[in-house]
Amino acid sequence: MSSFRKNVDACNDGNAPKGYCANQDYSEGSDYLVHDIAQHTNLRSGPHELLSRGVLGKRKLPVSPVKMLVGREGNCTGRGRFSSADGCHVLSRYLPVNGPRWVDRLQSRAYVSQFSADGSLFVAGFQKSHIRIYDVDKGWKVQKNILAKSLRWTITDTSLSPDQRFLVYSSLSPVVHIVNVRSAASESIANITEIHDGLDFSVDGYNDDDYDALGIFSVKFSTDGKELVAASSDNSIYVYDLESKRPSLRIPAHRSDVNTVCFADETGHLLFSGSDDHLCKVWDRRCFGTRGKAAGVLIGHLEGITFIDSRGDGRYFISNGKDQTTKLWDIRKMSSKTPYTRRPRDSDFDYRWMDYPTHARALKHPHDQSLATYRGHxxxxxxxxxxFSPAYR
Incomplete structure (x- = not known):
């Protein structure tokens, strides 16, 4: 497992229906790993000479990105934009250039990973039941080693409570488990050394077949730590009340698997979701006069959406898709009348075993509502x- 801005990537074996990953299989013993972005940002590229002189009056490296932006606005180079070298120089001020380096390695592959909200802890879930919590400020020491309970194939997601006292983990099952990570024991083996309580997300009306088929792909704590929101394989979003220990809301949200969902801000009223139907949706829990009616829809991805993360301000979020793009969104651009239209598929692309069609990389949705699109991965x-990176890291 490697660290890129102290981050552990997640990977699966490619044979399962769902996976969330951003790494490659590197050989053991390497102190530093080859990484596309690290290579890119290590390029010794400086800003355009006219741009730096026009702003600073003399040639000096590194040039402040703010001053470079001022120079671009003033069109110092006469081109009205950054060159590739200018862009490289700006990126190098904000993206990590040291590493990545090995932090830890287990016999099963890392599948999910995430920093705590303040960046002090890092959680990594592995395919064969292990979850490790690392203390970033103490040299990535393992603070808690958890052996999960009753997994179906892998841990699909983990989430720390806002006070960093509890951790929930999900699998391809309707039951999400919760464990106290502040207990004295450094080893937490489910229901042997510690109890991992099960939280059943199924609701009344499920028969045995429906229950067995229900899997949770994504689970997140609310900012106040009183609720969980989950994305499921039955095209629905669930909200779970931790005080009453039962689901409080089920939203039939999409026309395909809901891969990701999160709270938009600290109020807990707004939810963002993404699905294999390639749509991002915004849900306002205060306005459910029509059950299942989204507050708005944002279109732009050409393939299924794998993950969404909110900036926490109730306005901006980012998404990643199987169309090889990451997109930045502003919900003020959403539409309440966007019809569902599946893009005609000109290929049978399956991310689990196929390369993405070369010609498809240049395609753009004709009604793309995103603010920005990022490519390269x-x-x-x-x-x-x-x-989004932790605010103070």
Whole structure:
């Protein structure tokens, strides 16, 4: 497992229906790993000479990105835009250039990973039941080693409570488990050394066949720590009340698997979701006069959406898709009347075993509502989870 801005990537073996990943299989013993972005940002590229002189009056490296932006606005180079070298120089000020390096390695592959909200802890879930919590400020020491209970294939997601006292983990099952990570024991083996309580997300009306088929792909704590929101394989979103210990809301949200869902802000009223139907949706829990009616829809992805992360301000979020793009969204651009229209598929692309068609990389949705689109990574054989960085890291 490697660290890129102290981050552990997640990977699966490519044979399962779902996966969230951003790594490659590197050989053991390497102190530093080859990484496309690290290579890119290590390029010794400086800003355009006219741009730096026009702003600073003399040639000096590194040039402040703010001053470079001022120079671009003033069109110092006469081109009205950054060159590739200018862009490289700006990126190098904000993206990590040291590493990545090995942090830990287990016999099963890392599948999910995430920083705590303050960036002090890092959680990694592995395919064969292990979850490890690392203390970033103490040299990535393992603070808690958890052996999960009753998994179906893999841990699909983990989430720390806002006070960092509890952790929930999900699997391809309707039951999500919760464990106290502040207990004295450094080893937490489910229901042997510690109790991992089960939280059943199924609701009344499920028969045995429906229950067995229900799987949770994504689960997140609310900001106040009183609720969980989950994305499921039955095309629905669930909200679970931790005080009453039962689901409080089920939303038939999409026309395909809901891969990801999260709270938009600290109020808990707004939810963002993404699905294999390639749509991002915004839900307002205060306005459910019509059950299942989204507050708005945002279109732009050409393939299924693998993950969504909110900036936490109730306005901006990012998403990653099987169309090999990450997109930035502003919900003020959403539409309440966007019809569901599946894009005609000109290929039978399956991320689990196929390369993405070369010609499809240049395609753009004719009604793309995103603010920005980022390319350069590959969603192949695995899926990718995208996050905003912790605010103070």
């Amino acid at each position: 590959n969603v192949l054989r695995t899926l990718i989870r995208c996050y």
